[in-house]
Amino acid sequence: MLRQASFRKRFAAVYLSLALIAGVGIGAFVVLLARPDAAPAPAWSVWQPDGSESARVRQIADHVAGRYRLPSGEQIAVALAGPPTVAAGTEEQANIPVRAIAVRPDTSTGKAEDEDIAIVDASKSVQYVLCGLGQMCSITKGKASEARHALLRREALELALYTFKYVDGIDTVTIFLPPRPDGATPPNAVFLERRDVKSELSSPLTKTLAPGAPGIGSIPAKELSAVNRITRPRLYGYEYTQAQDGSAVLVLNPIIA
Numbered sequence: 553m554l555r556q557a558s559f560r561k562r563f564a565a566v567y568l569s570l571a572l573i574a575g576v577g578i579g580a581f582v583v584l585l586a587r588p589d590a591a592p593a594p595a596w597s598v599w600q601p602d603g604s605e606s607a608r609v610r611q612i613a614d615h616v617a618g619r620y621r622l623p624s625g626e627q628i629a630v631a632l633a634g635p636p637t638v639a640a641g642t643e644e645q646a647n648i649p650v651r652a653i654a655v656r657p658d659t660s661t662g663k664a665e666d667e668d669i670a671i672v673d674a675s676k677s678v679q680y681v682l683c684g685l686g687q688m689c690s691i692t693k694g695k696a697s698e699a700r701h702a703l704l705r706r707e708a709l710e711l712a713l714y715t716f717k718y719v720d721g722i723d724t725v726t727i728f729l730p731p732r733p734d735g736a737t738p739p740n741a742v743f744l745e746r747r748d749v750k751s752e753l754s755s756p757l758t759k760t761l762a763p764g765a766p767g768i769g770s771i772p773a774k775e776l777s778a779v780n781r782i783t784r785p786r787l788y789g790y791e792y793t794q795a796q797d798g799s800a801v802l803v804l805n806p807i808i809a
Contacts, residue, residue: 596717597757605719609633609678612714617682619765620707622694628703629691629730631711632681636674636726638792638800650674650792651799653724655743658785658806672745674802676723680711682730690733699769704729705783706771708742709749710761716746717753726802728790738789743804749782 599615601608610633617631636650653672657664682704684691694700708727715725724745731739746753752760760778771779788804795801 594756596753597714598763601714601718605721606634608719609715612711612718613680616707616710616714620703621765621767622691623767624693626693628700628707629682629684629689632683634679636677636679636802638802648794648798648800650677650679650802651795651797653677653726653743653802653804655788655804656806658808660808672724676721677726678715678719678722678724679726679728680708681728682707684730686730686733688739689728689730691730692733694768696732696734696736697768701729702771702776702779703766703768705742705787706761706775706779707765709744709779709783710765712742712744713749713752713757713760716749717757722746726804740807741788741790741804742783743786743788744782748786752782 601611601615603611613631613633617629618627620628622628636653637647638650640646640648652674655670655672657666657668657670659666681689683689686692691700708729711727712725715722724743726741726743728739728741731737760775762772762775766772766775787807789807790805791803793801793803
């Protein structure tokens, strides 16, 4: 009888422990159900393109370029978007596809040699041509200035950020800026790799660029600093050379500030 009583006490203790554990579990479950859902992460941007990858690139070009304006209110440039190509020498020939992009190093700092040329696969790239609708796509109205060039570089950065964020499989973006109408300086382009803007892609667009597009000379100081930091070291003159298979190679030459 003593042994039976002892077993009964042990079983009672075990059942009591299990009841307590179950009670704690149920209580925790009730607390979780009562707790409001966590707030969803903010969207990277208010506007987003949709459709196929090529459709998204065209939408990005139209959305971004349509908001940058001259003081007169006219659009500063249209954005022609697509895979990297170069115009052929005659009207009968179609545009020649760019097979690779050769990026020459900046040797002015002493950290690179002339032969340290980076070869980039153009099949994972998108190009935008900002065309001001003047001769050779120059901007027909207003005067060329550093402030206008900064605004165009801001536009280039915005095009690249949207592309990297919403178009899969794109590693590099080249944005050809409108040349000066007087030809005082060679045409130039902004070339960005996804890794160049890794931190900007991981936080909302508004952390880098304010909504809307400022006017010429009206970029806020903090934003202008970001635009200069990202785009100035990646500003290039450019030329093309032909590969043995007839395709083109885009050669980028760094512009030293």
